[in-house]
Amino acid sequence: MSGLSRGLSPDLIVGGPSSGAVRPSDPATELSPDPHHPTAPHSHAAEVFANHLNLPECPRGNNKYKDDDRAPTILTWGTPGQPATWVNQSRCASFITGLLHRTYPDIATAEHFRTHFGAVNPNSRDYRRAFADAAAPHWQPVTKLLNLRHGDVLAIDYQNGLRNQTGHVVLVRQIKDIYVSPNPALNFPGETQYAVEIIDCTSDPHGLLGVGDYIAYPDTRLIDGVNDREGVGFGHMMLYVSTSTGELSRYRWSVNSSPATTYTNHQRPMAAARFSPA
Numbered sequence: 001m002s003g004l005s006r007g008l009s010p011d012l013i014v015g016g017p018s019s020g021a022v023r024p025s026d027p028a029t030e031l032s033p034d035p036h037h038p039t040a041p042h043s044h045a046a047e048v049f050a051n052h053l054n055l056p057e058c059p060r061g062n063n064k065y066k067d068d069d070r071a072p073t074i075l076t077w078g079t080p081g082q083p084a085t086w087v088n089q090s091r092c093a094s095f096i097t098g099l100l101h102r103t104y105p106d107i108a109t110a111e112h113f114r115t116h117f118g119a120v121n122p123n124s125r126d127y128r129r130a131f132a133d134a135a136a137p138h139w140q141p142v143t144k145l146l147n148l149r150h151g152d153v154l155a156i157d158y159q160n161g162l163r164n165q166t167g168h169v170v171l172v173r174q175i176k177d178i179y180v181s182p183n184p185a186l187n188f189p190g191e192t193q194y195a196v197e198i199i200d201c202t203s204d205p206h207g208l209l210g211v212g213d214y215i216a217y218p219d220t221r222l223i224d225g226v227n228d229r230e231g232v233g234f235g236h237m238m239l240y241v242s243t244s245t246g247e248l249s250r251y252r253w254s255v256n257s258s259p260a261t262t263y264t265n266h267q268r269p270m271a272a273a274r275f276s277p278a
Helices: 041-053 092-103 110-117 124-133 212-216
Strands: 012-015 063-065 073-076 087-090 139-141 153-157 167-178 191-202 231-242 248-252 262-264 270-275
Touching (some): 012 092, 041 092, 041 167, 087 092, 087 231, 092 167, 124 139, 124 153, 124 167, 124 270, 248 270
Parallel strands (some): 063 087
Antiparallel strands (some): 153 167, 153 270, 231 248, 248 262
């Protein structure tokens, strides 16, 4: 594994060919106004990583959600065109942290996360709190869903009192469209629901294969019910906003989630932010 980095902590290993980190003066660091066009360097890195890990030729065991706290977090960018050389063993937050550290090793450092997120390897709750506080350098809060761009980070705090499994954090890929559910109980007065495509690391892919409107909002990790995958992949979440303000109001894990598993921003606070190396 070339280009090995242990810059964050002993249990986070980021490896692979040179990351081609972009310095703040590089014009390629500027985000496009088109939310569907991944111009941020970490967006490109995430796209390539997720695509290789979800190719049929990549062994399922290469792409794992890290269940064991004692196991290291491993993110290996392999050789392009050789899917078996790409490896992921991470959780939702450590995937984002490792991705940023690999892409911006001089900025997304252990000290950056320790100082502004409260931990060298922050969890979802830490990310959400830092975004809400809006004090971390290189992070710009994004409060309105329609202002989200490819590469922005959305964090959710489950407010469950647990030290692990504190919430979820994803990389935004694309705001798809307004969605009106055929179930009236999933449409709320004064709120607009959007289907949002995301990149994340999870043990629970987003949706139920073949059920309802899943075909329009699928998850790459759901294959056939037998060979399904976990780890890093592309999926869809349903995000609601206040129709009057455009700010996040609630979310569902997938298009198949029931009213009982639809959470308001009060029940499970959300916050989003945009990383810039400048």
